[in-house]
Amino acid sequence: MSKQNGNILKYVLVGILVVAGILLNLMQWNTLREEQAVKEEEEQQLELAETRLASMKALAERSDEMEEELELLSQLLPEEPAEDQLILDLQSGADLSDMNFNQVRFGERRDNDGYVEMPLSIVFAGDYHELLHFLDYLQVYERAVRIDELRIDGNDEDANTVNIQASTFYAGAVEEVEDVEEEDEGELQ
Structure with missing residues (x-):
């Protein structure tokens, strides 16, 4: 066993x-x-x-190419709002286009990521071809401008009223303004 x-x-x-x-x-x-x-x-x-x-x-x-593009874009975005220079440049563009620059009104600024948007309303008197020349001027303008709305009101006369709602930009912070109405700043004839 x-x-x-x-x-x-x-x-x-x-x-x-x-x-x-x-x-x-x-x-x-x-x-x-x-x-x-x-x-x-x-x-x-x-x-x-x-x-x-x-x-x-x-x-x-591509870093060199991108640096060149950054430099170019930086030129389109100034450090200051420079409203006076903007008004002079718009007047120059209107003169070159044979338009009458009637009015500019600045809206409330909006602080965005790294830049400030400065809305403006511009009124011109001119015909269709003059408007096209002015838009060509804005296209090569040394500052970034975005056209949000464009309206042409026809008159019985030769000149039409052209209303442009646009925005331009600058690289800064929104400035505090003490009860100053910027909208009345730009009435021009």
Whole structure:
């Protein structure tokens, strides 16, 4: 019987070793799958980093061009509002276009991210072709101007009334104005 007990003990030990071997293989298999998942994630992060690096190299190659564009755009965005100079320039543009510059009114300024928007309403008298010449002048003007609305009111006379709602910009903070109405500043004939 001891021989039979010895054989049973051997079978039990072999069974335990087989089960332990299977469990160890399953644990190694799970560890391998986890490591493969980590490897795939790191490969994706490497690919993303390589893409970023390529983008940064492309930007570095364009840095001179971008600096030139920044300088040009900085010229279009003065440091001060310079309303007086703006009015003189609008008058010059109207004169070059053979239009009559009647009025300018400045609206409430809006502080945006890094610049201030200065809305203005301009009234001219002129015909269609003169208006086109004036718009050409604004296109090459040394300051950024955005036209929001343009309205032409026809008269029985030769000259039409041209109303332009526009905005110009400067790189500063909104200034506090003490009860001064800027709208009355620009009535011109």
